Structure formats: structure tokens, C-alpha cells
Amino acid sequence: MYTPTAADKFTFGLWTVGHTGRDPFGEPTRAAKKPHEIVHLLAEVGAYGVNFHDNDLVPIDATPAEKAQIIKDFKQALNDTGIVVPMATTNLFSDPTFKDGAFTSNDPQVRAYALHKTMHAIDMGVDMGAKIYVFWGGREGTETDASKDPITAIKRNREAMNYLCEYVKDQGYDLKFALEAKPNEPRGDIYNATTGNMLAFIETLDNPEMVGVNPEVAHEHMAGLNFTHHVAQAIEQDKLFHIDLNDQSFGRYDQDFRFAAVNLKSAFFLVKLLEDTGYAGNKHFDAHAYRTSDYKDVKAFARGCMRNYLILKEKVARWNADSEIQALLEEINADDGSMDPLMGSYSADKASALKSRSFDRAAMGARGLPYEALDQLTVEILLGVR
């Protein structure tokens, strides 16, 4: 019942299960694995797909011969395991070149190199089968606003997105972009800090239909925000092109924990939203195992991400089928239609009828709402006693 299948579209980045445990204070605790070895690990745990940054697969300083060998081994592993590549992205954050941003750098040569690097990475991603291309602007930000005009930064980001959309159209690629927001880390402040910022930004692009979002649980949680509400806004605007699932304690450093490891209830309502609205895209676990793990435990981590999603999916079905919950929902949403002639789309007649109508304000305010009861039933489902 909780065994993942291809239909679940569970994916992992090479950098997730391949994370070696390095952090800002400490050296790796696990030996690095080659990309083709990671593909086999993912197949073993039952994943559907693997994603990569250009340099997760091919190191930035690889020779053409090394690159050819890596790609050959990687494609062979994909072939042997049936693992697919649904998404690719560019590393525009590790190399010192990008210390002041890539598309928003103050140096025009760096901005040009960022486009050059991204076009090559897009070519490689498409060659592997990617249909979604993620943009996470990790270095697109500042430590001091003395360094950069934030309006200039928005314009530079827009110019880059417009350029790259035209490139994709010019190549005839079947590829969509998904923009990923994060409030901070590794920069002090990152531009377009939330999914909501990204959604507004997308509407200002030349080809907005090619661009959606890739929200990540941890990133809205870092900012103390309700992730499910941000995903809902993306879904409502047909912009949920991809999703990064993981978990994160509010207010802490960027933790990228196993999905549902911290906030079970938030994870439940997220899965409920995705399942109830029929989200059909990839579910990417952008997370990594604790630094204390060995590779046996990394597999437990990866299995745990997928299993938690499937357990929560089953809880959602239970919640939706619960007659007591459904009765409460009916009570909460009772509507005798008597207000319909006064609301909805505006007309002058409606407005004047509404203005002259009298309301029993005290009665409305006195009406009880059984949200405690509803929430308790939700908790009991999550605790497994219902």
C-alpha cells in the first residue's frame, strides 16, 4: 500500500541522496558517489526519476573526454534501471564567479556567462529527457542594499528569463521553466523571496505561459509562512509546474529534512491540496539525510520521504471519506442561496439592493463554528486512532 510506483512520480536530485554531509562547519561524512551509482541507489529504493544541476552530473572543469564518459555511464544507468530525468537545472551558485549573483550580477561578463552556462545546461537537460527546467536564484541577492539597486535586479532577472524563453522556443524544445523562491541562504536576502513574489514576477515576462513555479516546503517555512497557501495560489493560477517536498523547522537554518519529518499537520494539508486538486507533476524530494547517516541510512531517508507521502495520501482519503468530518463541513458551508441575488458579478441593481438590505449582525456574530471539533478529528486521523 505504501510502495511507490512510477505513477507517483517521486523524484530525487543527484544532490539529495548524493549529499555527502558537508555543511558550513564540517567536512563530508559520506564518500561521494558517482552519478550513475546514485541512479542505481534511486532504483533500489523505488524512485521514478532523477534530476540534476549541470555540475552534479558533469563537473565544471571536466574535459570533453571526461564529460563524454560521465554521460555515457549515466545514460547506461538510466537505461538499465528505467529511471527517467524529468527535470534539470543550472548550478549558478557554487563557483566564485557567481559570488555576487548570476543573472543579477553587477558584472555584465558574469551575467553573459550565466546565460551561456544555462543554455548549455538546458541543451544537456533536454538531451536527457527533461521537460521542466528549474531556476533557483541562490546567489541572486545581497548582503547590503548599497551594492545593488533592487529595481535593477528585477529588470536583470526579467531580461534573463525573456532571453532564455526565446532560446527554448528557437531550439523548438518542449520545455517549461519553474522558478523557485527562497528568502535567504546563501545570500543575506534573496530577490523574489517567496512563491507569491515569483507568481507576480512571471506575469511581467514576455512568455508567461512558459513559466511557472517550483515551490519548496522549507523555503516558505524559513520565512514563517503557510506553504500550503502559496501552493494553492500557484495551483489556482495554473502555475504549479513542479514541487520540492521536504521539511523544515520554522525560523531555523535551511534544513532540507526528510518530507514530513517536522510538521506533520502542514504536510497533511499539503498532500490533501495536491491530491484533491489532482496535481499530476513530479514530486521532487529536495532534501537530504542527516549528517550522521551512512548510505544505509540515506536509503532509509529516501524511502521515508516517499512512504510519508503515501501514508499521508491514505490519511487524506480517510479524511475525505469520514462521515463525521463531512457532516461538519456541510454545516460550516451551509448556504440557502438567499444571498446570491446580492453578490457575485457586480451590477448597479444588485449594489443598491445590497446597500438597502438590513442584516442581523448580532445573530451572525453569535453563530458557533465547530472548528475545534473538526481539527480534533483531523488530529485523530493523523494519530492513527480514527
Ligand code: GCO
Ligand atoms: C536549496 C534549493 C536548491 C534548489 C536546487 C534546484 O535549498 O538549496 O532548494 O536545492 O532546489 O538548486 O534548483
Ligand code: MN
Ligand atoms: Mn531548500
Ligand code: MN
Ligand atoms: Mn529546492
